[in-house]
Structure formats: C-alpha cells, structure tokens
Amino acid sequence: MTKHVVVIGGGIAGLSAAEALSRTQAFGRGELQVELLDSRHQTGGRAGSFVEPTTGQTVDYCQHVAMGCCTTLLDLLQRLELLSQFQRYEELTFYHPQHGFSRFRPSPWLPPPLHLASSLSSLKHLTGSNRRQIRSALWRLMRIQESDLIDVTALEWLQANGQSEDTRTKFWDVILVSALGDVPQRVSMAAARKVMIDGFAGARNASDVWVPKRPLSEIFGESFREPLSRRGVRFELGDAVRGMRWDEGSERWIIERSSGESRTADHVVVATPWHVSRRWFPDLWGKQAGLTPSEKEDWELPFASSPITGIHLWLDRSLTPLPHVVMVGTLAQWFFQEPIEQAEQSSRAEGVYHQVVISGRHAGSDWPKEKLVAEVVRELSQAFPESGTPQIRKSRVVTDPHAVFCVSPTTQGCRPESKTSRPGLHLAGDAVATGWPATMEGAAISGQMAAKSVVESLGQQVENEGIEVPVGLKRGWLARRLIR
Ligand SMILES: Cc1cc2nc3c(=O)[nH]c(=O)nc-3n(C[C@H](O)[C@H](O)[C@H](O)COP(=O)(O)OP(=O)(O)OC[C@H]3O[C@@H](n4cnc5c(N)ncnc54)[C@H](O)[C@@H]3O)c2cc1C
Structure with a gap:
C-alpha cells in the first residue's frame, strides 16, 4: 500500500522534510509518495530573494549566515551538493567607532572551549573588566543546564551574574540580538545558552561563518528542488492551502487549496510559519479551549514576532575588501559586501552592492x-x-516584521513537537521544539524530525530508513568534561 505524504510549506523546514523522506527505503520501494505544496511560485520561504526591477539583479531579501554549529543544515546542503554555494570564514571582523577593527579568530591550538578565550582578548573594544565578566559568565553558563534557564530572560540572568551595562552593550547585546533577533530583555537565557555554549563553545569550527555565494532563491529554489524531483518528489507551487480536515471515513486528510482544488493524504507535514500553523491547530500550540480575552492575549504574546531589516545599498565604490563586518556601537549591526560570485557576474553600472542588516x-x-x-x-x-x-x-530598505519569532521564556513551553496527537499530522518549521531559535538550522532540524515522525508512524525503524536524528557538533574532550 502506497502512503501519500503531503508537505505544506516549501521553506527550509518543508524542503528538509521532503529530502529526508525521499532518502528512506520506504520511498525507494515505492511505499511512500511525497508531494510538497507552497503558496508561492518559489521554494525557500523566508530564505528567499527578490529581483531588483531597475537592474534585474537577484538580491536576497536579507543576508543570511549560518554558523559551523549548524550541522544539520550544512549536512543537508552537503547531501544535495549545495555546500559549495556557501563560503566558509574562520574569522570575524568586529568594528567599533572608537576602537576601530579587531579580528575574532578562535585559537587553532587550544582545545574547545578554551579556543574562544584568546579570541576574546583580541577584541579591542572590550576592556579587561569586560573580558573578565564575560569569561566568568561563560564559565557559569557552561555549568548550568539549558532546562534551568528557560524561565529567565537573558537580561535578568546577565544582571544577576555580574555583567555590567557596558559589557552587555558591547558584547552580549551584539551576539544575542543578531543570533536571536531580539533584545536580552525579551529573550530566554536558555536560547542564549544554546547559541553561546552548545553553539560556539563546544567544538572547533562551531563559530565558523558560512555565507551564501549565490542568491538564496537559487540555492533553496531550483537547485534544491531538482535533485529531489529526480528522486520522485512532486512540487506543486503557487496555490495556497486554505485549510485541512481529517476525514474519519477514509482516514485521510483532505487539504483544500485557494484554487478550489483539493488533495487527500495519509500524512501531512505542516511546515508553514508559526503564525499560519497556529491558526490551523491552536490546541497543538499550547492553547486551551475557552480562554478569556486576557488569557488569549497571553497566548498570542509568546509568539510575538521580531523584525529584521535589510538595507540594500548600491554605492559608487567598494568601501572595503572585507567580506563582512560585525558593527558594534552603531545602528548598523552587520555589514556585507556583495558575495564574490555575484559581484563577478553583476554589472557595475548600477553601483557596487552592499548590505547592512539590523x-x-x-x-x-x-x-x-x-x-x-x-x-x-x-x-x-x-x-x-x-x-x-x-x-x-540606489537603496532599498526591506523590513520583514515577522522575520523570526521572539524566543521569550514563555515561548519555549508552547513550542510543539513534530509528532502530534492527531493521526497522520506532523509539524515542522523553525518554531517547532528543536531548542534552536528561529534559524535555518532550527528549520532544517524540524524537517528531519517531522520525517522521522512520519516514518515511525508507518511502523518503520528510523535507523533502518536512513534518517539521521540531528546530533550537533561532537564536543571536544575538554568541552565534554566542562560543559554540563
Ligand atoms: C530578514 C531575515 C533574516 C534572517 N537571517 C537569518 C540568518 O542570518 N541566519 C539564519 O539561520 N536564519 C535567519 N533567518 C531565519 C530563517 O530565514 C528562518 O528561520 C527559516 O528560513 C525558516 O524556515 P521555515 O521553513 O521554518 O519557514 P518559512 O521559510 O517561513 O517557510 C514556510 C513556507 O510556507 C509557505 N506557506 C505559508 N502559508 C502557506 C499556505 N497557506 N499554503 C501553502 N504554503 C504556505 C510559505 O510560502 C513558505 O515557503 C532570517 C529570517 C529573516 C526573515
């Protein structure tokens, strides 16, 4: 009996789920059919691009970067031979108006997590006191488990652990705002620990920066779909799903689309953004029936969105040979030059492309x-x-008000698992309970988890089916001893 799986949403989460399912032996034996639906004519979701009308140049809505600790995403790209579309950098450049430029490069000799200690010393905008405070906080963070930090905001924890306002502004705000998309007053310290300790401190190369060399719409569009289509995954784009219901008689999902067309499926992977999935299945997102209006407001709050702005600039000259710079003490937070391969291909008549992200x-x-x-x-x-x-x-300012969900202390408790209590219903998307903030890595993990959930509900052994449950970077020997 062939089982039909419909993946709704072709962002990185939905693509990751389709990729994982298409690698299973059940798919190879023809026991699974996979179809992916998206409302847009393009896949990639938030990791997408637009065509600048005056130049015809394809530009990402906003520059995306991945870190070396994003192992599920990097492995996914590697399997599809797309990792070469990203450039890896082992060092970051920081700039501060009063202190100029400093290079942040983890030591290649010291074992993690000590490899980060020397690089902190190289940041000229940090005083000796800033560095001592940061080292002490990182040490304490390593000794605390993520589960003990869920209810605490990053600001509360940092204040209680001796981080002065100066240290917070010059270090913590810089890292946390760009990694979590929101200020320390609003984000959970558990999410901050995920990035700082699980992410950067545990392993060598975890803090590498991976920057796309080609537009995101190419990488997560045609280039991603093509190998999956060859395996037999079907893509139906450009028609939004309006809703879906479980039909008791046929024991299948009936999925209705805006065009009036409908689909039936044995399994549905809902990989739409949290604000769409929550509307369809509020009970799976921590909503209890019969909420009063103020309780309802509380329910809405945890998943408040945080905006991200990409400022696209075409200047009459190139400002610097540096590919990217983290800017501290300025309105601009990250600065990027045009990716190498795009610069080689684009016409210079319209100016040299740069992007600033806030x-x-x-x-x-x-x-x-x-x-x-x-x-x-x-x-x-x-x-x-x-x-x-x-x-x-020329310039263009693109702000996505729903860029990422805010990882507030209450959000973590409302994030659903991929496996749900409904028959044949599985959730993916960056807001699913992966432990990660809203990132490409979180989205990629959630897709693999949803595929695992589908395979398990078919009664198959996940290990036999070739789906890898994400494990993250292997910690070094010292990190295994020091990090709880
Ligand atoms: C401005 C910006 C900057 C970012 N920077 C970074 C970064 O530097 N590094 C990083 O790791 N992450 C970054 N992110 C976050 C990252 O883009 C997301 O976490 C990730 O792409 C989410 O993927 P997803 O598949 O979960 O959701 P989405 O990408 O939102 O995909 C959901 C898909 O569902 C489709 N859909 C929605 N409704 C329907 C419907 N009714 N019917 C059918 N289809 C539907 C959408 O069209 C979309 O394709 C950034 C995000 C933004 C917006």
Whole structure:
C-alpha cells in the first residue's frame, strides 16, 4: 500500500522534510509518495530573494549566515551538493567607532572551549573588566543546564551574574540580538545558552561563518528542488492551502487549496510559519479551549514576532575588501559586501552592492527610509574613511516584521513537537521544539524530525530508513568534561 505524504510549506523546514523522506527505503520501494505544496511560485520561504526591477539583479531579501554549529543544515546542503554555494570564514571582523577593527579568530591550538578565550582578548573594544565578566559568565553558563534557564530572560540572568551595562552593550547585546533577533530583555537565557555554549563553545569550527555565494532563491529554489524531483518528489507551487480536515471515513486528510482544488493524504507535514500553523491547530500550540480575552492575549504574546531589516545599498565604490563586518556601537549591526560570485557576474553600472542588516526593534525603527539609509551610510563612511565619501546610486530598505519569532521564556513551553496527537499530522518549521531559535538550522532540524515522525508512524525503524536524528557538533574532550 502506497502512503501519500503531503508537505505544506516549501521553506527550509518543508524542503528538509521532503529530502529526508525521499532518502528512506520506504520511498525507494515505492511505499511512500511525497508531494510538497507552497503558496508561492518559489521554494525557500523566508530564505528567499527578490529581483531588483531597475537592474534585474537577484538580491536576497536579507543576508543570511549560518554558523559551523549548524550541522544539520550544512549536512543537508552537503547531501544535495549545495555546500559549495556557501563560503566558509574562520574569522570575524568586529568594528567599533572608537576602537576601530579587531579580528575574532578562535585559537587553532587550544582545545574547545578554551579556543574562544584568546579570541576574546583580541577584541579591542572590550576592556579587561569586560573580558573578565564575560569569561566568568561563560564559565557559569557552561555549568548550568539549558532546562534551568528557560524561565529567565537573558537580561535578568546577565544582571544577576555580574555583567555590567557596558559589557552587555558591547558584547552580549551584539551576539544575542543578531543570533536571536531580539533584545536580552525579551529573550530566554536558555536560547542564549544554546547559541553561546552548545553553539560556539563546544567544538572547533562551531563559530565558523558560512555565507551564501549565490542568491538564496537559487540555492533553496531550483537547485534544491531538482535533485529531489529526480528522486520522485512532486512540487506543486503557487496555490495556497486554505485549510485541512481529517476525514474519519477514509482516514485521510483532505487539504483544500485557494484554487478550489483539493488533495487527500495519509500524512501531512505542516511546515508553514508559526503564525499560519497556529491558526490551523491552536490546541497543538499550547492553547486551551475557552480562554478569556486576557488569557488569549497571553497566548498570542509568546509568539510575538521580531523584525529584521535589510538595507540594500548600491554605492559608487567598494568601501572595503572585507567580506563582512560585525558593527558594534552603531545602528548598523552587520555589514556585507556583495558575495564574490555575484559581484563577478553583476554589472557595475548600477553601483557596487552592499548590505547592512539590523535585527530587532532599534533606534531607527520608526524613521523614514531615507533617514535610515543616510545614517548607515554615514556610519560606513566613518568606518572606512580611506574609501572617501560614497555616493548612493540606489537603496532599498526591506523590513520583514515577522522575520523570526521572539524566543521569550514563555515561548519555549508552547513550542510543539513534530509528532502530534492527531493521526497522520506532523509539524515542522523553525518554531517547532528543536531548542534552536528561529534559524535555518532550527528549520532544517524540524524537517528531519517531522520525517522521522512520519516514518515511525508507518511502523518503520528510523535507523533502518536512513534518517539521521540531528546530533550537533561532537564536543571536544575538554568541552565534554566542562560543559554540563
Ligand atoms: C530578514 C531575515 C533574516 C534572517 N537571517 C537569518 C540568518 O542570518 N541566519 C539564519 O539561520 N536564519 C535567519 N533567518 C531565519 C530563517 O530565514 C528562518 O528561520 C527559516 O528560513 C525558516 O524556515 P521555515 O521553513 O521554518 O519557514 P518559512 O521559510 O517561513 O517557510 C514556510 C513556507 O510556507 C509557505 N506557506 C505559508 N502559508 C502557506 C499556505 N497557506 N499554503 C501553502 N504554503 C504556505 C510559505 O510560502 C513558505 O515557503 C532570517 C529570517 C529573516 C526573515
């Protein structure tokens, strides 16, 4: 009997689920059929691009970066021979208006987690006192388990653990806002620990930065779909799912689409963003029936969205040979040059492309776009004075108000598992309970977990079916002893 699996949503989570299912022996034997539906004509979801109308250039809505600790995503890309579309960097450059540039490069000689200690010393904008506070906090974080930090905001924990305002502004805010998409007042310290300790401290290369060399819409679009289509996965794009219901008689899901067309499926993987999935299955997202209006408000709150802004700049000159810079003490948070391969192909007539990323709400959130652009260009001119004052040929500000969900202390308890109590229903998406904040890694893990849930409900052994349950980077010997 062939079982029909429909994956709803072709972001990284849905693509990851389809990829995992298409690797199973059941799929190979023809016992599984996999079809992926998306409302858009393109896959990749939030990891996507737009075509700049005046130049025809394909530009990512917002620059995405992955870290070396994003092992599930990197393995997924590797399996599809797409990892070469990313450039790996072993060091980061930090800039501070008063202290200039510093290089952050973990020691290649010291065992993790000590490999990070020397790189902290190289950050010129940190004082001796800042560094001592950070080392002490990292040590304490290593000795605490994530589960003990769920109910605490990052700000509460940092204040209680001796981190001065100066240390918080110059170090913690910089890392946490860009990794978690929101300020320490709102995010859970458990999510912060996930990034700092499970992510960076446990293993060598965990803090490597992987930057796409090609537009995201190419990597997670045609290039991703093509090998899956060859295996037999079907893609039906450009028609939104309106809703779905379980039919007791046939014991199948009936999925209705905007075009009026419908599909039936034995298993559904819902891989839409949290604000869509929660509307369809509120009870799976921690909502109890019969909430009062204020309780309902509380239910809405945990999954508040955090915005991310990408400021696209076409300047009359290249500002620096540096590929990317983390900016501290400025409105701009990350600065990126045009990816190497795109620069080689694009025409210079419209100017040299640069991008500035600002995560979360910020001082310029309510400013007119022109003011925001003028301010970040002023900051860049100050950072790179040797290039002279750049002229702006063109600019575009793209803010996604629902870029990521806020990983607040209460969110963690509301994040559902992939396996649900409903027959044949499985959840994927970056907001599923992976422990990760809203990232490509969280999305990739959730897809593999949803595929595992499908395979298990078919009565198959996951190990025999070739689905890898994500394990993360293997910790070094010292990290295994020091990190709880
Ligand atoms: C501006 C920005 C910057 C970011 N930067 C980074 C970064 O640097 N590093 C990082 O790791 N992560 C980053 N992220 C987060 C990352 O993009 C997401 O966590 C990840 O892509 C989420 O994937 P997903 O598959 O869970 O969801 P999505 O990408 O949202 O995919 C959901 C899919 O469902 C489809 N869909 C929705 N409704 C329906 C419907 N009714 N019917 C059919 N289909 C539907 C959508 O079209 C979409 O394709 C960033 C996100 C944004 C927005």
